[in-house]
Amino acid sequence: MSDIKLVDVTKQYEGQPQPAVDAVSLDIAAGELVVFVGPSGCGKTTTMKMINRLIEPTSGQILLGGADVMSIEPNELRRHIGYVIQQIGLFPHMTISENIQLVPGLLGWNRDRSRRRADELLDLVGLDPAAYRDRYPRQLSGGQQQRVGVARALAADPPVMLMDEPFGATDPITRERLQKEFLRLQAELRKTIVFVTHDFDEAVKLGDRIAVLKERSRVAQYDTPARILAAPADDYVASFAGSATAIKRLALIPAVRLPGEPLDERDGLPVLERGGSARDALDLMVRRGTSRVAVGDRTVDFAMICALLEDEHGR
Numbered sequence: 001m002s003d004i005k006l007v008d009v010t011k012q013y014e015g016q017p018q019p020a021v022d023a024v025s026l027d028i029a030a031g032e033l034v035v036f037v038g039p040s041g042c043g044k045t046t047t048m049k050m051i052n053r054l055i056e057p058t059s060g061q062i063l064l065g066g067a068d069v070m071s072i073e074p075n076e077l078r079r080h081i082g083y084v085i086q087q088i089g090l091f092p093h094m095t096i097s098e099n100i101q102l103v104p105g106l107l108g109w110n111r112d113r114s115r116r117r118a119d120e121l122l123d124l125v126g127l128d129p130a131a132y133r134d135r136y137p138r139q140l141s142g143g144q145q146q147r148v149g150v151a152r153a154l155a156a157d158p159p160v161m162l163m164d165e166p167f168g169a170t171d172p173i174t175r176e177r178l179q180k181e182f183l184r185l186q187a188e189l190r191k192t193i194v195f196v197t198h199d200f201d202e203a204v205k206l207g208d209r210i211a212v213l214k215e216r217s218r219v220a221q222y223d224t225p226a227r228i229l230a231a232p233a234d235d236y237v238a239s240f241a242g243s244a245t246a247i248k249r250l251a252l253i254p255a256v257r258l259p260g261e262p263l264d265e266r267d268g269l270p271v272l273e274r275g276g277s278a279r280d281a282l283d284l285m286v287r288r289g290t291s292r293v294a295v296g297d298r299t300v301d302f303a304m305i306c307a308l309l310e311d312e313h314g315r
């Protein structure tokens with residue numbers, strides 16, 4: 001299993017008056033996508049990099065599937081944990097395929113198997129292998145390069161992925177497309193993912209759970225996007241989550257994330273389009289004059305959505 005457990009983790013950089021990360025504890029379940037969100041400098045990246053030992057904690061413990069990461073050999077750890085960063089880090093003198101084959105190469109796979117794997121991964125991230133495998137990074141757009149970055153991190157099929165503002169450098173439209181593709185990919189792959197961003201909307205869109213961090217990475221709230229929006233733990237979380245109106249926030253919550261009852265097909269409820277948001281579910285109810293709609297194999301009801309809105313106004 002690839003759950004991640006942080007126990008009282010502290011990082012004190014030399015010469016700094018305060019720790020960058022101060023006694024942080026957090027449990028991340030296997031197969032879950034957890035987003036660390038917080039303002040610049042609050043310690044998100046430092047916390048994340050301690051998980052794959054790019055940074056060593058001053059004290060505390062990080063457990064990966066129950067084993068202390070400090071006891072896992074660094075190469076073994078890297079095979080287990082894919083890593084995607086904003087600057088992508090593709091090697092300019094290597095083709096796209098060669099870039100993706102780096103990790104399989106390190107693992108000693110033969111060339112045929114590595115090549116096949118690179119093609120398979122290009123396909124997975126929506127790039128036609130025949131068109132892209134032999135190009136160089138500079139011949140790709142920023143969004144395409146970012147997809148290659150994700151493909152490369154997935155090369156050895158690691159159960160865990162660390163992603164540090166992976167879509168941060170792309171324009172808003174590309175970013176939205178990458179987010180959607182990424183969610184589709186994760187629905188299929190179910191990796192354990194730690195995703196760092198300072199964009200709260202991105203956190204709401206992507207996270208199964210969000211850890212809202214304040215200074216020194218202290219956890220202000222750790223919960224599902226719907227619950228954080230409906231019931232922020234304190235003023236800090238509320239102001240961080242604050243700018244959007246309640247109804248706009250509904251548009252950020254995928255309807256599949258709302259609590260619901262199992263669907264009985266015989267009810268003949270209107271069916272929400274795949275990928276629809278809580279806002280879309282509400283629209284469908286209003287249009288069809290029903291108080292429940294089918295979302296996948298469950299139903300979502302009007303009262304649930306009202307509760308989200310009311311909590312918002314009640315504050």
Ligand SMILES: Nc1ncnc2c1ncn2[C@@H]1O[C@H](COP(=O)(O)OP(=O)(O)OP(=O)(O)O)[C@@H](O)[C@H]1O
Pocket residue numbers: 013014016020038039040041042043044045046047198
């Ligand atoms: N190598 C280092 N030496 C000393 N201080 C550091 C070092 N790396 C980071 N810091 C400090 O630790 C704090 C947390 O930095 P970190 O990069 O983890 O924050 P962050 O939340 O990821 O920020 P951002 O969103 O701007 O990337 C900051 O105050 C930063 O200046």
